[in-house]
Amino acid sequence: MAADARNPLTEAGPVTAAAAPNGAGPPRIPRPTADVGASAPHHAPEALLLADTSAPYGAPLEPAHGCWYPSADPGGRHVAFVCDRAGVPQLWTGPVDGAEVHLLDADPHPVTEVSWSPDGHWIAYTTAPGGGELTRVLCVRPDGTGRHLLAGGEVGTSALLGCWQHDGSAVAVTVTDPVPPRSAHAGPTAPEPPSASEAAHRDGHAVLLDAPASWRTAGRGPADEVASVQEPAPRTLSAYLVDPEGVGAPVLLASERGASTLRVCDLSRDGRLALLYRGPRGRREALVVRTRDRAVTCALPVADGDPWIGGFSPDAGTLWLRSDGGREHAALVAARLDPQGQLLGTTVVAQRPDCDLELLALGRDARRAVLVWNVRGVSELEMVGLTAAGRGPDASASPGAAPSGTAPASAGAARTVTLPHEVVTRIAPTADPDAPVVALSGSRRHPGVWWLPHGLPLRTPWSSRDEDAALAGRTPVRPLPMSPVARDGLVLGGWYYRAPGRSPGEPAPCVLHLHGGPEEQERPILEPLYLELLGRGLDVFAPNIRGSSGHGRSFVDADLGAGRFGAIDDVADCAAHAVVEGLADPRRLAVMGRSYGGYLVMASLVWHPELFRTGVAVCGMSDFATFFAGTEPWIAQSAAHKYGHPDRDRDLLRALSPMSRIEALRAPFLAVHGEHDTNVPPGESEQFVRAARERGLEAELLLLRHEGHDFRRADNRRLFRRTAADWMERHLVDRGREGA
Incomplete structure (x- = not known):
């Protein structure tokens, strides 16, 4: 089944092979938004x-x-x-x-x-x-x-x-x-864009896809003006x-x-074909491209998540892919190709009924593969042999030969490897197909690299030891799996971390932590932030609400468009579940999250203002209009599929924006942002903090130097963790004692 490659913003049709204008030059990949022509400059590195x-x-x-x-x-x-x-x-x-x-x-x-x-x-x-x-x-x-x-x-x-x-x-x-310089985007008659205090606080050009050539306001008064300018040439x-x-x-x-993305994942041995990963999230696809003329020979749907989605067999007659096309869960799919790279058919060769194939790595000879399955947040690793279409795994293949089609592609019996920790994050094949190298994370260790000779996991000596995870009195905690039920009956998931020394029946101050994405997934891995909070006597509940990965395509898509209101309610339902289970104290609940999770923090505080005592939002979006006006163009392309189109769905996006309900905010609020974040510009935090202060609420902003959307420097990560934990301890523990 061919991928639906329709561009979600322009409604352009599927990508197909096309010739250059007037017959000049070889065929190439058409541009989904506009054809820049064969003579368009390419900025070669x-x-x-x-x-x-x-x-x-x-x-x-x-x-x-x-x-x-x-x-x-x-x-x-x-x-x-x-x-x-x-x-x-x-x-x-x-x-x-x-x-x-x-x-x-x-x-x-x-x-x-x-x-x-x-x-x-x-x-x-x-x-x-x-x-x-x-x-x-x-x-x-x-x-x-x-x-x-x-x-x-x-x-x-x-x-x-x-x-x-x-x-x-x-x-x-x-x-x-x-x-290009910003002045190049505004026409000679375009008014000046609004000041930084009125717009998105972005160091760069504004982006609003499909916008008219004039700035517009949303009619909410000067303090809430949302400015947008004509989209520059994509x-x-x-x-x-x-x-x-x-x-x-x-x-x-x-x-x-x-x-929105374009990555070369594999090249055939003879150099005839290239495998490309492209498309916005939720509509990812694999393209097979003929290298001699850059013609797209076929397109197939592939799963979100890890971008390394597959590769070619030695003769390029079979393409192995991690795909959820037409399926609830991602599986290993074999696509038969003719000598020109045209699709002959597909076969599912490895699947599980209730979980996703999360990682796929072909061996150096492409005759063996390592598969990692996501089983309710925990990784299961298998090694399998691969048989390409029409050929045995050990048959020699002549370059360019067409598959005979007499035998379908298949995967051999799987050999399961027992892992010492819960989550595999990366697979690195080696010359020995039975001895790959993998990156592992777990609830009681720092990320490390392990060698698997003949299925025996051996920690590399330069990776930290498991016992080194407990530092400065911060003891790692193995979390408990949780299955809250949303008010509409949807079964959610998550992990509950109980602070050390807590009595079993004692309701505790609890921080709900919300992941980003929205398609990310909370998993049982060592999170230093959680250690810091647990060490302050705070429980942590990390739920997987609708929109999270790891629960199938329907669950991921359950928050699209107006479904996001359900995701906001999921946060409240998860808090209620922790209270009903006797784990969390209903008078001492807080909410915290990063990126999309930061958005959910602000949304939860204004949709459920009496539920949480405080909130900490990290790199979160406070207004979808200013977010689309300030984010990177390729981020906007993907975000429109998840949240809504900034023009056609303007009313929905306004209704979903926390800034549109700021008058309901009651709780103290801390925002944290990286100064170089262009995915979610810092202005998204600034405008929410400013509005909270205007209403007489306690609100602070921690802006981290030399950081973008992800905090990568150890000193900044420590500052972030301690600042957030101090804030939570002051509002949940200290004030809890005052009110006792």
């Missing part, structure tokens, strides 16, 4: 040599550090990974069975992704300069020399890491074209193959105007 900042790490290791996002070298005995042992996520390498580690990039810019080249000569990685949302891709040799910038160095651009060619000769990167995402040596010119693979 240029390599830039940087100073060597690698160093052996001689200082004692911090016991409470995390290691994640591993990528193995060709031999499978060394791993490149991200580690925050020096206070910020940086690029490191170390052996799977030895303790010696090496810091490859000592720059203070957080590292987010890592990929070791198949030939072992280079390590590509992504950094976020200044902790902001615009990223860049770099390369460095495994000994720390030759560090250089591959893409994303131009002001206003961003770059995303893709896959390597299988021989290691090139790496795929996706780059955005730069943001930014273009372009995917290239880049020579890590910097000798060959970049090769354009695909370009899409107005795209």
